[in-house]
Amino acid sequence: MQTFAEAGVSARVLAALTRQQIDTPNRVQLESIPALLEGRDVVIQSPTGSGKTLAFLVPIVERFQPGKPGPRALIVAPTRELAIQVxxxxxxLDSGLRSALLYGGVGYHQQMQSLKRGTDVVIGTPGRILDMIQKKLVSLSRVEYLVLDEADQMLDAGFALDVERILGLTYSPQTVLASATMPDWVSRMIEKHLQDPLRVKIVTEGPSLLEHGLVHTDAGLKLRVLSDILRRHRDAIVFGRTKHGVRKLNKELLRLGHKSVELQGNMAQNARDKVMESFRNQRADVLVATNVAARGLDLSHVGLVINYELPDTAEAMTHRIGRTALNGNTGRALTFITADDHEKWAKLRRQGAPALRNVDASAFARVGDWQYLEDTAHTIAPAAGRTPARSGRRPRPMRGRRPNRPSSRP
Structure with a gap:
């Protein structure tokens, strides 16, 4: 298969894709869409920016027609920004289907009105979805198609209970788990909630378009090194670890004359929207953010990602640096290390973070040259550990009768 038509996409949806200048499917779409149109559960693991969103949306548009009670499709995303993007x-896609967008940080009125008018597809974050269910404004009893976008974060400790509650309110819908990474512990959730899923794993082929290196610096010079780099290299995302740290760092960069903006969880939704618009339109050239911005956002112009503070997990680092080198473009990532960070970096390496070579930050800031220093990669070997033996597949819990799935697209 080489075309959307060969993947089973109808002329009506092909026309909508053509209007968006989307003519040729990529690998993740070619492998996922036919199985989803047949009604199979699918696990999609592919790099950020590889077209996962279109892969799970096209089957919704193909399968459902407007005018019936709903919602019949539910898409759960870990962040407000990602839900808005989806x-x-x-x-x-101009499907004629009605959608309701549910997320926190804003008032209820507009979202409640969308639900009262009737909706075919609900797209939202876990907390607000559950709020609307509790208010009896939406029921998941008719959901036939469920997507957990960025599944690894959705099913992490902070979201696990809410996601389990949402799943428990459905009746075994066709399910898609989509994410750039799929750590081992997600396998338990796949076994519990998906039936014989097709696993689509796309590995980047050819030479990497991303260069990633370490910058060793003294804690007292760290801000100055960052500022010097940002004066030479625009369209950058700088990641901090906490909301307070991001707010403080953005103030420091503004004081130093940078056109920076911040994105963190304590901001009102309209403020977050203005930040994203400013950065996308390149009125601001530096986005200082917590990990919220690492999850699937469409920021294809980013040429540099800086881990100013180390993330808590190797998975979070993967998502952070996945904000650059998208859609065939080259990109660079720098991870700052001070003397206080060595123990934490060793932990990240044991979790699977890559061995990185040291970059000459002075040359990168002064003339823009990416030069590795004359030393070996900063390797701290991951500790050998035993992989716990896995038992046989557990029986799938009953969540009600599973509706008959279409053997082919209606």
Whole structure:
């Protein structure tokens, strides 16, 4: 298969894709869409920016027609920004299906009105979805198609209970788990909630378009080194670890004359929207962010990612640096290390973070040259550990009768 038509996409949806200048499917779409149109559960693991969103949206548009009670499709995303982005792609398909976008940080009125008018597809974050269920404004009893976008974060400790509650309110819908990474512990959730899923794993082929290196610096010079780099290299995301740290760092960069903006969880939704618009339109050239911005956002112009503070997990680092080198573009990532960070870096290496070579930060800031220093990669070998033996597959819990799935697209 080489075309959307060969993957089973109808002329009506092909026309919508053509209007968006999307003519040729990529690998993740070619492998996922036919199975989803047949009604199979699918696990998609592919790099950020590889087209996962379109892969799970096209089957919704193909399968459902407007006018019936709903919602019949539910898409759960870990962040408000990602939910907004998914709905924008959905609307671009001109399906005639009604969507309701549910997320926190804003008032209820507009979202409640969308639900009262009737909706075919709900797209939202776990907390607000559960709020609307508790208010009896939406029921998941008719959901036939469920997507957990960025599944590794959705099913992490902070979201696990909410996601389990949402799953428990459905009746065994066709399910898609999509994420750039799929750590081992997600396998338990796949076994519990998916039936014989097709696993689509896309590995980047050819030479990497991303260069990633370490910058060793003294804690007292760290801000100055960052500022010097940002004066030479624009369109950058700088990651901090906490909301307070991001707020403080952005103030420091503004004081030093940078056109920076911040994105962190304590901001009101309209403020977050203005930040994203400013950065996308390149009125601001530095985005200082917590990990919230690492999850699937469409920021294809980013040429540099800086881990100013180390993340808590290797998975979080993967998502952070996945904000650059998208859609065939080259990108660079720098991870700052001070004397206080060595123990934490060793932990990240044991979790699977890559061995990185040291970059000459002075040359990168002064003339823009990416030069590795004359030393070996900063390797701290991961500790050998035993992989716990896995028992046989557990029986799938009953969540009600599973509706008959279409053997082919209606």
């Amino acid at each position: 709905e924008a792609v959905f609307k671009s």
